[in-house]
Amino acid sequence: MITEFLKEKYITSKCQIIVIGHDGNITETDNYLFETNNGTQITNLHPFFETISHLLPDKNKEHVFHCVNLEINEVKGNYNIVFFSGSDTLNPYLIFYDFTENCDYLQTIVQRRNDSVIALETQLLKEKQHISEKKFKNKFLANISHDLKTPLGAVLGFLEILNKTPLNNEQKDLINTIRKSGNHIKSLIDDLLDLSKIEAGELKINYSTFSVYDLINHIQKIYTPILASKNLLFNPVIQQNIPPFLVCDKTRVLQIFINLLDNAFKFTNEGSISLNIACKTINKNSVEFNFSITDTGIGFPEAKRNSINSFTKFHQTDIEGSGLGLSIVKKLVENMNGKMQILPGVKQGTCVQVAIPMQTANGIVENLSNNQKIPLTETHLQILIADDNEVNIRLIKKMLKDYPNLTIETAKNGVEVLKIVEQKYFDLILMDIEMPEMNGLEASLKIKTHPNPIISNIPVIAITANATEIEKYTLAGISGYVSKPFLKQDLLIAIEKIFVENLQKMNI
Amino acid sequence: MLSSKKIVLVGHFGVGKSSLIRRFVKNSFSDDYLVTVGVHIVKKTVHIDNDEITLIIWDIEGKEDMQKLRPSFLLGTSGFIYVFDATRESTYINLSDEINYIETHYPKTNLLTVANKIDLIEKNIFIKIAENYKLKIDYYSSAKTGENVELIFNDLAKNLIK
Numbered sequence: 178m179i180t181e182f183l184k185e186k187y188i189t190s191k192c193q194i195i196v197i198g199h200d201g202n203i204t205e206t207d208n209y210l211f212e213t214n215n216g217t218q219i220t221n222l223h224p225f226f227e228t229i230s231h232l233l234p235d236k237n238k239e240h241v242f243h244c245v246n247l248e249i250n251e252v253k254g255n256y257n258i259v260f261f262s263g264s265d266t267l268n269p270y271l272i273f274y275d276f277t278e279n280c281d282y283l284q285t286i287v288q289r290r291n292d293s294v295i296a297l298e299t300q301l302l303k304e305k306q307h308i309s310e311k312k313f314k315n316k317f318l319a320n321i322s323h324d325l326k327t328p329l330g331a332v333l334g335f336l337e338i339l340n341k342t343p344l345n346n347e348q349k350d351l352i353n354t355i356r357k358s359g360n361h362i363k364s365l366i367d368d369l370l371d372l373s374k375i376e377a378g379e380l381k382i383n384y385s386t387f388s389v390y391d392l393i394n395h396i397q398k399i400y401t402p403i404l405a406s407k408n409l410l411f412n413p414v415i416q417q418n419i420p421p422f423l424v425c426d427k428t429r430v431l432q433i434f435i436n437l438l439d440n441a442f443k444f445t446n447e448g449s450i451s452l453n454i455a456c457k458t459i460n461k462n463s464v465e466f467n468f469s470i471t472d473t474g475i476g477f478p479e480a481k482r483n484s485i486n487s488f489t490k491f492h493q494t495d496i497e498g499s500g501l502g503l504s505i506v507k508k509l510v511e512n513m514n515g516k517m518q519i520l521p522g523v524k525q526g527t528c529v530q531v532a533i534p535m536q537t538a539n540g541i542v543e544n545l546s547n548n549q550k551i552p553l554t555e556t557h558l559q560i561l562i563a564d565d566n567e568v569n570i571r572l573i574k575k576m577l578k579d580y581p582n583l584t585i586e587t588a589k590n591g592v593e594v595l596k597i598v599e600q601k602y603f604d605l606i607l608m609d610i611e612m613p614e615m616n617g618l619e620a621s622l623k624i625k626t627h628p629n630p631i632i633s634n635i636p637v638i639a640i641t642a643n644a645t646e647i648e649k650y651t652l653a654g655i656s657g658y659v660s661k662p663f664l665k666q667d668l669l670i671a672i673e674k675i676f677v678e679n680l681q682k683m684n685i
Numbered sequence: 686m687l688s689s690k691k692i693v694l695v696g697h698f699g700v701g702k703s704s705l706i707r708r709f710v711k712n713s714f715s716d717d718y719l720v721t722v723g724v725h726i727v728k729k730t731v732h733i734d735n736d737e738i739t740l741i742i743w744d745i746e747g748k749e750d751m752q753k754l755r756p757s758f759l760l761g762t763s764g765f766i767y768v769f770d771a772t773r774e775s776t777y778i779n780l781s782d783e784i785n786y787i788e789t790h791y792p793k794t795n796l797l798t799v800a801n802k803i804d805l806i807e808k809n810i811f812i813k814i815a816e817n818y819k820l821k822i823d824y825y826s827s828a829k830t831g832e833n834v835e836l837i838f839n840d841l842a843k844n845l846i847k
């Protein structure tokens with residue numbers, strides 16, 4: 178009894194059977210789910226049946242349709258429908274299982290999933306669009322700046338010519354004013370170009386060694402005339418612990434100083450501007466280069482200060498009034514993995530603090546004299562010399578004997594080189610070009626196209642008697658060359674270059 | 686002569702299949718997205734010259750892969766409209782495979798491809814994208830503005846009586 182009851186409650190009441198004739202008219206129905214009458218043409222119940230009526234002549238076929246949404250005689254539901262096309266002994270029939278509840282449940286789950294996938298895709302699309310708009314903007318900026326520079330150059334050029342003609346004092350004065358404004362426009366255009374390059378990620382940081390003392394001398398020379406015209410004190414202080422040489426992009430470092438100092442001088446009419454430089458040791462080979470510029474000028478409103486401090490290189494730049502200088506500094510500093518912060522100055526005024534990590538040069542001296550010992554680097558470097566000529570190998574080894582941090586191995590031809598680099602790590606290969614079995618070009622090409630990135634990244638310096646074939650070397654991935662006969666200094670400079678380039682690659 | 690033909694709108698979820706049908710049949714549109722589960726079936730008769738044809742339109746659930754669709758949904762189909770969303774790359778990135786699938790498994794059917802939601806994207810920009818992806822597109826449409834919706838169904842109907 179109970180099974181009958183349960184069957185009725187859970188199965189029979191959720192299921193309707195309709196038997197139809199081969200003409201599609203209903204011959205029998207139990208009306209458990211919706212009302213239909215015998216004799217009704219099935220295709221009149223719902224368009225669904227119109228699309229299956231062509232299956233009727235096809236005997237003994239069963240089809241199942243899942244989750245079909247139907248409204249029949251004002252009853253709505255989702256049904257799984259079994260359709261049997263009939264046989265010789267059996268009329269065609271349809272069985273409807275009521276799946277409305279399941280479909281409703283499924284609907285909420287699928288809805289949630291689809292909504293979130295679409296939201297994510299839309300978000301990604303927006304970001305993509307934002308990037309391409311930004312690219313467009315930067316390209317536009319770069320083009321327009323470039324186009325402006327040419328006629329401006331002509332204006333300034335002719336102004337100089339005009340200046341050399343006989344003029345009275347008033348005219349000279351006017352020309353001076355025009356020149357100043359023209360130069361101002363020029364520097365604004367340069368800033369725009371810089372900014373668009375930075376934002377487009379096209380700004381290359383060219384690492385080289387520089388002396389902080391030279392830098393400060395240079396800066397003092399720039400600002401002496403301005404100091405004379407304003408009642409200002411300018412006192413740069415360099416702390417004792419500064420390494421004599423640091424590795425960074427010296428042009429950009431100078432630009433950072435100049436942009437910040439320009440602002441300080443522009444907004445300070447009396448009092449002082451102080452520049453403090455110090456270094457914090459990070460490790461044996463690197464420091465954090467810190468400096469601050471504090472002025473007694475008009476200062477920044479707090480809100481503006483905060484907004485500058487909080488924008489990152491991914492944000493739009495929006496610093497009005499102070500020109501583009503400050504945005505460029507912030508972006509340049511961030512490009513060098515450093516930080517810039519604007520704090521309130523003493524009393525009023527502004528204090529800008531900058532910190533940039535830099536490699537110490539450990540004496541990568543730029544102007545080498547012939548017999549000076551060049552303290553290449555303290556880093557341990559493994560060098561492979563490939564040459565079929567014993568005498569040459571001995572010569573190179575002799576040239577490098579002052580450097581205990583260099584470990585040297587040798588190979589007699591390209592084949593040997595390939596074998597050796599696969600067994601051991603090298604920082605550099607000095608490769609003779611003319612060698613038996615496999616020449617230096619071929620070996621270099623094989624290294625550069627090696628599937629193992631550790632091998633393909635080894636820099637190769639060609640040692641060659643034929644420096645006219647440099648194009649070929651570049652194609653073979655050779656990073657530098659030394660032409661025979663060469664001096665110790667030539668060899669060391671070539672190695673030093675690779676070492677500095679490596680630093681750049683490591684983005685230090 | 687009155688004949689009826691089954692047509693099915695296929696494509697990823699959320700591309701606007703239900704919206705296109707709603708625009709065509711009821712001339713209305715809603716910005717809300719209500720997922721279709723299973724299938725809804727509606728019909729509409731269109732007049733072409735002196736002919737009349739009833740389109741029985743199957744609005745099925747979206748699937749990113751035609752092969753994952755229940756074959757019973759596609760049984761007896763005369764015409765397909767493959768819809769994708771011009772603003773969502775994922776809905777057209779495999780277009781040519783999907784079209785290929787339909788053309789090989791349902792060779793005797795008519796098929797139109799439709800880039801929908803064209804109101805949301807600069808048409809010229811999208812045409813460039815479409816060239817990049819080598820998309821074969823028959824119509825650009827918007828269920829929201831109604832652009833080309835009538836035309837798509839009418840042209841399919843025309844192809845079906847030919």
Ligand SMILES: Nc1nc2c(ncn2[C@@H]2O[C@H](COP(=O)(O)OP(=O)(O)OP(=O)(O)O)[C@@H](O)[C@H]2O)c(=O)[nH]1
Nearest residue numbers: 698699700701702703704716718721747802827828
């Ligand atoms: N702007 C715009 N929005 C549209 C257009 N067509 C559809 N939409 C919106 O896109 C969303 C999805 O539309 P639907 O028609 O439900 O998509 P579907 O292809 O039926 O989705 P599934 O049933 O899940 O397969 C809804 O929010 C619609 O309002 C269009 O042409 N323009």
Ligand SMILES: [Mg+2]
Nearest residue numbers: 702703720721
């Ligand atoms: Mg839908």
